[in-house]
């Protein structure tokens with residue numbers, strides 16, 4: 001199937017409330033343009049340098065999401081244009097995003113990455129720390145950032161019950177905040193292998209790469 005057909009097929013499976021982020025990491029500009037010409041406008045990358053280069057090269061109405069881990073010293077390279085940062089996992093990082101956003105006269109939307117997988121993943125907050133960050137007194141003073149939801153990744157396992165349980169855990173956690181806070185509106189979970197399960201568990205933003213663009217050789 002072509003990239004355009006893959007996008008059409010995934011969009012037909014999405015609920016009206018869910019958004020597709022086409023994950024284009026490692027893929028060439030031609031592939032992104034093919035998706036763009038099929039109507040896709042939201043693309044996700046996991047490396048700052050690649051994201052900045054593609055933003056420079058490609059149409060300016062693309063909304064670029066950073067989906068991977070972000071180091072504080074690299075925030076400045078994406079602050080002028082990034083539309084959503086998915087994997088924020090510390091107050092220190094939020095403060096740097098805030099600083100760079102204000103320099104660019106912007107408010108940058110962010111998601112907190114919450115650990116739900118059983119496997120040891122390096123990144124993401126546990127629920128206690130995520131809650132503390134959301135309720136932190138310093139947060140309202142950061143006028144250059146807005147936390148609009150949560151992001152999570154399930155364990156890479158063929159056990160669908162486990163994946164479902166992990167997504168459900170994050171959905172329940174997300175609901176506690178979205179009820180109290182109207183700017184909390186995004187639950188980013190689900191990739192090529194598990195987005196159908198994620199949608200059933202309340203995801204409203206899926207990040208799909210290989211099912212659209214084909215296998216990657218690395219990353």
Ligand SMILES: *Cc1c(COP(=O)(O)O)cnc(C)c1O
Nearest residue numbers: 023046067191192207208209210
């Ligand atoms: C690579 C990546 C994806 C997309 O993965 P696929 O399995 O190719 O759909 C989604 N989210 C994150 C954080 C990623 O790094």
